[in-house]
Amino acid sequence: MARKLPPKDVVIIGLGWTGSILAHELAQEGLEVVAIERGPWRDTATDFSPAFAQDELRYRLRHELFLRPAQMSLTFRNNRDQTALPVRDWGAFMLGNGVGGGGLHWNAETWRFLPTDFTLKSHLVQRYGQKFLPDDMTIQDWGVTYGELEPHYDRFEYLCGTSGQAGNLKGTIQAGGNPFEGPRSRPYPTPAQKQPFAHTLFGKGAADLGYKPFPQPSGNLSQAYTNPLGVEMGRCTYCGFCEWFGCANYSKASPQTTILPALLRQPNFTARTECEATKILLDKSGKRATGVLFVDSSGAEWEQPAELVILAAFQLFNVQLLMLSGIGQRYDPLTGEGQIGRNFSHQTVSAAMAFFDKKKFNFNPFVASGAIGMCIDEFNGDNFDHGPHGFVGGGYMGNVQSNGRPLETMTALPPGTPQWGAKWKEAVRDTYLSTIYAGSGVHGSCYTYKTNYLDFDPTYKDRFGRPLLRMTMDFHDNELKMSAFLTDRYAEIFKAMGAQQVVKKPRKGPYDITQYQTSHLCGGAIMSATPKDGAVNRYLQSWDVPNLFVQGASGFPQNAGYNPTGTVGALAFWSAGAIRSQYLKHPGPLVDA
Amino acid sequence: MARPNRRKVLSAMGLALAASPLSARAAVIEGGMPWTPDRTQPPQPVDPKGWRYFTQEEAEAVEALVDRLIPPDPETPGGKDIGCAVFIDRQVAGPYGSAEALYMSGPFHDGTKQQGPQAHDPPALHYRKALAALDKYCRGSFGDKPFAALSDQQKDQIIADLESGKVPLGAKPGSFFKQVLKDTQQGFFADPVYGGNRDMAAWKMIGFPGARYDYTDWVDRHNERYPHPPIGIADHPDWKG
Numbered sequence: 035m036a037r038k039l040p041p042k043d044v045v046i047i048g049l050g051w052t053g054s055i056l057a058h059e060l061a062q063e064g065l066e067v068v069a070i071e072r073g074p075w076r077d078t079a080t081d082f083s084p085a086f087a088q089d090e091l092r093y094r095l096r097h098e099l100f101l102r103p104a105q106m107s108l109t110f111r112n113n114r115d116q117t118a119l120p121v122r123d124w125g126a127f128m129l130g131n132g133v134g135g136g137g138l139h140w141n142a143e144t145w146r147f148l149p150t151d152f153t154l155k156s157h158l159v160q161r162y163g164q165k166f167l168p169d170d171m172t173i174q175d176w177g178v179t180y181g182e183l184e185p186h187y188d189r190f191e192y193l194c195g196t197s198g199q200a201g202n203l204k205g206t207i208q209a210g211g212n213p214f215e216g217p218r219s220r221p222y223p224t225p226a227q228k229q230p231f232a233h234t235l236f237g238k239g240a241a242d243l244g245y246k247p248f249p250q251p252s253g254n255l256s257q258a259y260t261n262p263l264g265v266e267m268g269r270c271t272y273c274g275f276c277e278w279f280g281c282a283n284y285s286k287a288s289p290q291t292t293i294l295p296a297l298l299r300q301p302n303f304t305a306r307t308e309c310e311a312t313k314i315l316l317d318k319s320g321k322r323a324t325g326v327l328f329v330d331s332s333g334a335e336w337e338q339p340a341e342l343v344i345l346a347a348f349q350l351f352n353v354q355l356l357m358l359s360g361i362g363q364r365y366d367p368l369t370g371e372g373q374i375g376r377n378f379s380h381q382t383v384s385a386a387m388a389f390f391d392k393k394k395f396n397f398n399p400f401v402a403s404g405a406i407g408m409c410i411d412e413f414n415g416d417n418f419d420h421g422p423h424g425f426v427g428g429g430y431m432g433n434v435q436s437n438g439r440p441l442e443t444m445t446a447l448p449p450g451t452p453q454w455g456a457k458w459k460e461a462v463r464d465t466y467l468s469t470i471y472a473g474s475g476v477h478g479s480c481y482t483y484k485t486n487y488l489d490f491d492p493t494y495k496d497r498f499g500r501p502l503l504r505m506t507m508d509f510h511d512n513e514l515k516m517s518a519f520l521t522d523r524y525a526e527i528f529k530a531m532g533a534q535q536v537v538k539k540p541r542k543g544p545y546d547i548t549q550y551q552t553s554h555l556c557g558g559a560i561m562s563a564t565p566k567d568g569a570v571n572r573y574l575q576s577w578d579v580p581n582l583f584v585q586g587a588s589g590f591p592q593n594a595g596y597n598p599t600g601t602v603g604a605l606a607f608w609s610a611g612a613i614r615s616q617y618l619k620h621p622g623p624l625v626d627a
Numbered sequence: 628m629a630r631p632n633r634r635k636v637l638s639a640m641g642l643a644l645a646a647s648p649l650s651a652r653a654a655v656i657e658g659g660m661p662w663t664p665d666r667t668q669p670p671q672p673v674d675p676k677g678w679r680y681f682t683q684e685e686a687e688a689v690e691a692l693v694d695r696l697i698p699p700d701p702e703t704p705g706g707k708d709i710g711c712a713v714f715i716d717r718q719v720a721g722p723y724g725s726a727e728a729l730y731m732s733g734p735f736h737d738g739t740k741q742q743g744p745q746a747h748d749p750p751a752l753h754y755r756k757a758l759a760a761l762d763k764y765c766r767g768s769f770g771d772k773p774f775a776a777l778s779d780q781q782k783d784q785i786i787a788d789l790e791s792g793k794v795p796l797g798a799k800p801g802s803f804f805k806q807v808l809k810d811t812q813q814g815f816f817a818d819p820v821y822g823g824n825r826d827m828a829a830w831k832m833i834g835f836p837g838a839r840y841d842y843t844d845w846v847d848r849h850n851e852r853y854p855h856p857p858i859g860i861a862d863h864p865d866w867k868g
Contacts, residue, residue: 073654080666086860088838091817092670096723103730110742119738119745122730231849282840298660308653330653341863364674398853400835401842440816440835454696454786454808459832461701466833494732546741 036327036335042066045326045340047311047355050135052585052601052606053346054289054297055193058263059610060342061300063618068338069303070328072347073101073132078291082280090439094278097124099139101131108503109491110547115365118504120494125548127380127555128278129348133307133458136348136553137288137599139402141277141436142604143255144196144287146187146604147595148415149180149216155444157416158426168512172377172482174591177572180216183604186611188219190603191251194287195259195267198222198251205296212248214411227256227270229408232397232470236433237408239531245410250434251600252405253287263296263381273439276404286404309336314343314359314496314582323582329498341612341621345584346606352588353488353558354503362569362578364561365487367506373569373577375488377557378505379593380545382478382513384470384521387446387537388528392468395532399438399467407434407472410527413520414595415479426517429478429595431524433470446471449537470528474552476520478541479595483510488558509543517541521616554598556590564627571625573612574605582622583609635821672861673822675713679720680751684773685758689715691775693811695782703832704825706811714814714823715754715807724751746798750806757803760796761785819859830857838862 043065045227046053053069061067076099092098109118130136150157155173158166167173190413197338200221201211229237237247254270259266270285297303308331315324315337325339345352356362356374365376390397409432411417420426437443444462446469451461491504521540528536541551562568565577574589585606587598594601616624641713654661678686693706693715706712718724726749735747748756765774769781777785785794792800816830818838824830830837837857847855 075654075661079659080661080663083667083669084840088840089670089818089820091813091821094819095813097728102728104728107730112739112741116739116742117736119736119742120730122744122746125743151692200798228846230846234849247664269843270847271843273840273842275840294863295660298656298658301658304655304657306653306655332653343805396850396852398845398851399843401845401853439837440830440833441813444812444816444833453790455783456700459697459700463703466835493734517694544739544741548741548743 037335037339038339041325041339041341042068043340044068044342044344045070045338046344046346046380047223047326048072048135048345048347048351049133049289049305050130050346050348051289051603053135053344054293055603055606056344056346056585056610057303058293058300059607059614061297061303063614064302067303068340069305070309070311070326070338071133071305071307073307075305075307076134076138076280077133077285078280078282082282084282087279087282088093088273089277091440094439097128099130099132099278099280101129106351106496109494109504110505110507112506112508112544113485114506116548118491118506120502121547126546126551127553129309129350129553133294133305134289138280138290139278140599141597142194143405143597144191144194144198144251144253144432145430146215146218147180147594147596147601148214148417149152150416151594152176152178152180152183161416162421162426165242168510170484170510172484174377174560174562174567176591177561178608183601183608184216184219186604186607189607190600191480193261193263193292193603194225194253194313195223195255195261195288195292196251196253197227197256199223199226199249201248210248212409212411213246214414214417222251224256227252227254227403227406228273228399229368229406230401230434232399233406233408233433235531236470236527238431239527240408240410242530243527244615245412247408247410250405250407250409250432252403254403254405255285255287255548258466261292263293265292265295267291270403272401272403272406274400274402274435274439275625289420296299296584311347311355312358314345314355314361316359316361316579320360321579321580341581343582345582349555349558349586349588350488350503352584352586356559356569356584357490358500359546361576361582364489367484367487370484373559373565373567375558377482377560377591378486378507379482379554379556379590380507381554381593382427382480382509382517382541383474383551384476384478384517384524384541385473386475386525386528386538387520387539388470388531388533389448389465389535390468390533392464395468397467397470399435399443402438404436406436409434413523417476423515423519425519427479427481427512427516427595429520430477431476431520434475435472435492436468437469440466443471448535461510470502473550476517476524477552477595477597478517478520480556480593481555482592508545514543552597554587554593556593556598559584559588560591561589562591571623573624575610575612575617575624577627581621583613585609659796660715669860670820672820673713673717676711678716680724681716681754684762686712686716687752688758688761688773689807691782692786692807693814695779695786696808696811697815701827706815709815710823710825711811711814714817714821715810717822718810719751719754725749746802748798753798753803755805757796757806764794764796765834803842820861827857827859
């Protein structure tokens with residue numbers, strides 16, 4: 035029997051980026067806020083020492099900062115004809131755990147989506163016609179526009195201190211920036227990071243081919259910065275141990291380095307760590323959340339009553355908790371009915387290995403940051419005419435190689451190299467300093483299909499005996515065609531840079547749960563204009579339970595050709611703004627069903 | 628100083644997951660950022676003497692395997708002298724070997740390649756069974772000689788047959804080859820604190836400067852060879868106080 039805690043105004047599930055933002059915004063309103071976090075407390079000073087943070091085995095290969103599959107996993111299959119099997123160890127994506135969530139271990143690549151990404155369906159139908167889209171594709175408009183989100187992108191970037199070069203200031207194109215980006219109201223808060231040799235060379239090669247290269251927007255800061263909350267960050271040292279690691283330099287934007295010090299000073303905020311939310315509780319009507327049930331690390335069960343519930347866990351676990359709480363109708367791929375679990379997407383990442391003459395090129399690949407890189411955006415979204423190509427979607431591409439960590443870097447060897455023995459050893463020795471390989475160099479979009487979805491697994495259980503989530507996911511021809519086309523363009527740039535040998539690695543099907551792409555899982559509780567087409571309205575408010583707001587990439591109707599965190603942060607500020615300016619005054623649905 | 632005491636209480640086995648989330652306790656945090664000095668511990672350097680998991684015969688076979696997977700050359704030691712077998716021994720003796728962090732609930736079925744490994748045996752048990760099978764195979768095929776006593780040519784042939792699945796040791800054809808190759812490469816390139824990569828010889832071989840944490844002065848020195856030798860975690864000045 036759960037012990038009941040004193041009621042709060044707001045209970046937040048998960049203390050990563052969105053949980054921290056919502057907690058701070060709502061605590062500013064004077065509300066009593068409690069956050070329930072599954073993992074441990076983590077902070078720079080106590081957890082990430084520059085004496086031992088740079089440990090590839092501990093953090094990259096043994097996954098110290100991540101959720102352990104023993105605690106929670108999921109099952110996977112490519113299609114309904116297969117029996118799903120458990121993901122016994124992580125591969126295709128990594129799931130954060132603890133305070134900071136994915137915002138702790140990310141690269142800090144801080145992009146905005148294109149204006150047309152938010153009106154994707156209507157834009158593509160208008161330009162190419164409905165018949166141009168595959169029959170089983172289920173893309174949607176977001177219900178929120180780039181123009182509406184712009185002030186919130188701006189707030190997130192200024193919270194993070196993002197380093198970059200504006201490409202479009204209030205409609206005026208800026209030299210050296212991304213000319214395809216939507217108009218921004220002011221420049222990035224800090225200048226772009228300096229680029230190492232290989233990244234600079236990529237920019238030159240791209241410019242030689244007529245493209246407009248620009249530095250990747252980076253949450254690894256080019257200079258010291260004090261954000262609007264008064265939290266200070268340091269300059270990035272290009273240590274090459276960024277993604278999968280915590281930053282010991284206070285240089286990577288994360289909840290710890292941008293918002294938690296200000297949040298924890300609020301007397302009306304409390305965090306409970308090592309506490310796993312197991313259910314959102316509803317009243318008898320099923321239309322109102324009354325609080326959250328959670329289990330602490332001793333196994334004791336608690337009930338936290340609250341007036342407002344913010345679901346701010348990772349995408350998968352948002353969807354899982356909605357299903358476990360009986361909120362909304364679960365998606366049925368046979369009928370296309372139901373909202374929870376539909377429009378699941380990931381990313382369509384591809385790459386190329388570029389081998390250069392070691393007598394002429396020395397790249398020092400270990401000099402890098404998580405969000406380093408020179409990129410082009412000519413082949414993202416609908417920035418190019420898809421008519422002749424027979425697919426939709428795209429992605430940015432760039433040399434974004436973020437490290438020279440040996441165990442990761444040694445995987446880039448010329449074709450035909452044996453896996454072991456003297457020839458393997460020679461090849462590793464002779465290519466390390468003169469090879470460019472960014473595993474996610476081509477960052478392709480992933481659109482949605484009737485057959486890619488999340489539901490409950492019938493066999494495998496978590497440690498509480500509850501069903502695991504089951505992922506049914508495969509690549510479709512549209513994404514594979516896109517990947518082949520983009521990877522060809524990418525390889526041409528390496529040729530223009532003077533590579534001796536370029537090995538293209540376009541994404542191939544079937545979707546493989548062991549092959550790392552990115553940790554950008556999206557959808558399952560998507561934004562929609564009507565309750566029929568999604569789980570939440572344009573403010574991320576549950577259509578079914580109006581005092582529940584579901585944050586994060588679970589709300590993306592499909593995934594664009596960018597890293598999602600900038601958009602996740604912007605949506606969190608947008609949603610918080612609606613709660614502050616509208617919901618708190620008149621609690622109830624913000625959009626009529 | 629408290630550090631030596633803390634080092635003593637850390638077992639060599641538990642080092643990689645000393646701050647294991649499952650062993651932590653629920654906490655209520657409010658009123659400011661909590662402060663626990665040195666909450667996360669550095670790894671404890673491996674003592675290279677003896678074996679923690681392998682028997683002497685198993686250890687000899689593993690040393691012979693790692694020394695053919697990564698053979699010595701005039702500049703750089705091979706897998707044996709660089710410590711790969713010690714690395715593997717310490718890793719399989721700990722949480723990695725028992726697959727403590729992984730989802731290991733049944734039922735176990737083989738699936739498609741895309742569904743990932745579904746092995747029931749954690750790495751430590753995989754080694755025990757596969758090394759016994761390797762020993763039996765070698766003694767049966769090479770006049771009662773164990774793997775370690777074979778010629779380099781014979782060893783290489785057996786490894787090639789393990790790779791192709793022709794000699795089916797381990798849970799599935801090729802699975803033991805994959806396991807030992809992955810672990811050997813990790814021992815070769817991981818920080819020397821874990822028992823492999825002795826003298827940072829693997830890092831010197833490729834030109835990786837190791838656990839340095841500041842390349843600010845080098846980001847715009849393009850196409851210039853970085854001149855400084857590598858440092859490891861245990862070499863860091865902060866450890867010498």
